[in-house]
Amino acid sequence: MTALPLLHATEVAAARTAGRPIVALESTIITHGMPYPQNLDVARKVEDDIRAAGVTPATIAVLEGTLHIGLEPEQLETLAQSKSVAKLSRADLAACMASGGTGATTVAATMIAARLAGIEVFATGGIGGVHRGAENSFDISADLMELAQTPVTVVAAGAKAILDVDKTLEVLETQGVPVIAMGQDSFPAFWSATSPLKAPLRMDTAAEIARAQYTRGLLGLPGGQLVANPIPVDAEIPAKTLAPIIAQAQADATRHGIRGKAVTPYLLQRIFELTEGRSLTANIALVRNNARLAAAIASELVSLTREAGS
Ligand code: PSU
Ligand code: MN
Numbered sequence: 001m002t003a004l005p006l007l008h009a010t011e012v013a014a015a016r017t018a019g020r021p022i023v024a025l026e027s028t029i030i031t032h033g034m035p036y037p038q039n040l041d042v043a044r045k046v047e048d049d050i051r052a053a054g055v056t057p058a059t060i061a062v063l064e065g066t067l068h069i070g071l072e073p074e075q076l077e078t079l080a081q082s083k084s085v086a087k088l089s090r091a092d093l094a095a096c097m098a099s100g101g102t103g104a105t106t107v108a109a110t111m112i113a114a115r116l117a118g119i120e121v122f123a124t125g126g127i128g129g130v131h132r133g134a135e136n137s138f139d140i141s142a143d144l145m146e147l148a149q150t151p152v153t154v155v156a157a158g159a160k161a162i163l164d165v166d167k168t169l170e171v172l173e174t175q176g177v178p179v180i181a182m183g184q185d186s187f188p189a190f191w192s193a194t195s196p197l198k199a200p201l202r203m204d205t206a207a208e209i210a211r212a213q214y215t216r217g218l219l220g221l222p223g224g225q226l227v228a229n230p231i232p233v234d235a236e237i238p239a240k241t242l243a244p245i246i247a248q249a250q251a252d253a254t255r256h257g258i259r260g261k262a263v264t265p266y267l268l269q270r271i272f273e274l275t276e277g278r279s280l281t282a283n284i285a286l287v288r289n290n291a292r293l294a295a296a297i298a299s300e301l302v303s304l305t306r307e308a309g310s
Pocket of ligand 2: 139140141260261263
């Protein structure tokens with residue numbers, strides 16, 4: 001067996017050499033979270049938002065057995081168009097690479113890849129969590145346990161109401177994961193900027209969030225942080241509009257016996273259909289908003305590391 005097949009995209013390699021900040025991006029959101037062609041458009045816009053902040057984006061995926069840290073434009077396009085890409089979480093990553101397969105990385109697998117590449121910040125839309133009815137199904141995303149063990153700050157817009165958000169916050173607390181709401185006390189609820197739940201922690205600047213992650217490192221604590229960044233208010237969808245739609249999607253999933261890793265993609269697709277695309281417009285606004293915050297945190301972390309080294 002030779003070394004791990006890992007490849008940096010051209011712009012990522014250049015950023016590494018120059019010590020410039022990099023933000024990781026997942027690819028499951030592209031292949032299993034949004035329909036083509038909007039998925040490609042969003043993936044490009046999110047990368048551009050990060051570049052506009054003077055930071056380098058690194059979209060992560062496995063292509064024919066190689067772990068890619070950053071995709072060239074044509075690779076991104078091919079991935080967004082392919083219909084039979086595997087969804088890779090922690091359990092699937094090595095097996096896919098060993099067999100020369102192609103797959104999109106979830107939050108958990110993207111964190112693993114980011115850590116390998118020395119990338120400390122990662123932007124996405126929503127994380128996986130504890131599903132409703134988990135007391136029977138035991139369906140708890142590996143994303144939560146990844147946050148407990150892999151030192152990457154993940155910027156998301158909170159958790160979707162397809163999840164049991166209360167239980168998701170409880171598991172994160174048990175696992176010792178800091179959950180930080182950006183600029184507000186309320187835990188944001190993905191399509192809505194606020195929820196009835198209070199976030200465990202609140203911070204108001206990217207610098208503070210960067211210092212917290214840096215301090216975890218100094219304390220020798222494993223694991224990352226979840227930053228819950230509220231959707232911009234002009235893009236939000238009221239929770240009461242979505243509640244019956246989510247209930248419908250959930251009922252359809254149960255009726256069709258959807259299980260395991262198929263659950264999250266099924267619910268996302270069903271909600272897209274049932275809202276006639278409105279869920280996607282909001283999703284796009286919040287992912288871009290998260291990319292901008294992640295870029296600011298990554299820049300702060302690079303300055304902190306430089307100060308410490310000088
Ligand atoms: N939640 C979203 N959008 C997404 C996902 C979750 O609002 O695209 C994707 C992410 O890649 C996340 C994964 O890591 O689904 C979680 O899947 P599971 O619940 O099977 O762990
Ligand atoms: Mn699951």
